[in-house]
Amino acid sequence: MIDWLVEPFTLPFMQRALIAAVIVGIVCAVLGCYVILRSMAFLGDALAHAVLPGVAVAYLAGVNTLVGALVAAVLVGLGISAFAQHGTIREDTAIGILFAAALALGVLLISTIRTYAADLTHILFGDLLGVGRFDLWLSGGLALFVLVTVVVLYKELLLASFDPVLAHTLGKRPGVYRTLLILLLAVAIVVSLRTVGVALVVALLVTPAATAYLLTRRLPSMMATAAAFGVASGVIGLYASYYLDVSSGAAVVLVATGFFLLAYLFAPRRGLITRRLRRAT
């Protein structure tokens, strides 16, 4: 049993994959709490797809693709924020326009490269086993930045998310914190790019946080619980990927979904079946 557990991680690429999975699990889950409480899931998904042109340009220029992704995500995040704050069009409309445009630009750029098919799959669905040393340092640094910001500005982000009107009257400008959250989201997406890929990032942002929401009553414990589910999903998904020889990103997401379904049915106070049982007795 011990051997079975330890064996995968004697390989260096598996060690790197494990570290990446833990980092991503924590950072996405913590930020994901704000994503679900503020209904920013669509925004998160859009930002994830919007990194595609950045990745393509970086690839063409021979730069690390995460750097390109970071630039693209931040630009699109600021773009959505600016569009929405002007107020001439609704935010989800702005997201829809920028999201599709960025995705199209990405596909256009990628279609100029002939050997890109395999890499495109990795970008879309992740390549946890292909995480390099530089990727790890970059992800680790960015993740630390996100977590420190969430802790330092805890009061401000909580207030701006729960009651923007009060935030405004207390002189804490909610628009600023909203833009900040979009930027943090962009960074978290770049951190998770290698692990689950563009198409599945939104699952890591939303699912562990939603699971934790069902099990906790206050934001700090929700964040901690979400992080635990994020990490557990990453590690279990990694084992599944190793032993069953399946796509790592997909495995991680499905494990997270499994946790969510269990909580949805059996959570002590809010679970579907738990409530039925309580009513029956």
Added chain:
Amino acid sequence: MDRSETSPEGSLTLDTVTVSYGRREALQDVSMVVPHGAQVAVVGPNGAGKSTLFKALVGLLPHKRGRILVHGRPPNDQLDPIAYVPQREEVDWRFPVNVRDVVSMGRFGRVRPLRRLHERDRAAIDRALEALDLAGLAERPIAELSGGQQQRVFLARALAQEPHVLLLDEPFTGVDAAVRESVLAVLQTLRRLDVTVLVSTHDLRLASERFELVALLNGRLVAYGAPDEVFRPEHVRAAFGGGAMFLGGMVVVDQCCEGRGHAHAPDEWESPDDHRVGGDGVGG
């Protein structure tokens, strides 16, 4: 809570305050002086500018002309001079916070990022919880509160701000009799605490029976003073137009769908009041 310094100008002074949405003036040249510790009912038809007035007072909307003074000084120089209690529907009550968390937010304006709440802040929070009879519910998630308790949490949060002036936006609209009574009880508490209070309401009877001062608005200040001075036929007609009738000394106002259950009648007049802060990325 230092409320000893009463100024001759009164607790809240408005001097020809004008607020506009774009080119349309929603409130024109409102001038009034509210004495320290007074409780004022702000009444008027839909779209009369009741919410607009409150939002301008608390700085959510800029005023185009005029001055707003609290104890004779501009509110910007002061810490939490005016607290605003929004309508209950304006926040997500499923948010994972408990009663104490929400009340604590009233102190966030005084605490820098990363700093914890000071001893003084905790004391103010405890006093506010106590004053609204919420101490026993402090650790309860807000999702598990009744409507009346939610209303009290908002009031406690405003009280924790230790404001000089408290603005309550439609606390009696769309609530049942029990909540209504609990809000009235809170007003009694606030009177004891000597907080100046402005309450917007559609309920003219309540305004005339329970408040010493009434401000009648309709885009401008139609009348302001004691209820029997304000509710005169000529004033009421000026504010409510043809909708007002007089039956043996009693005023009857046809406000269409107001009162029972309907928070807002969605007619075009209403639109300015319906705007939330606007512009600054509120919501979402």
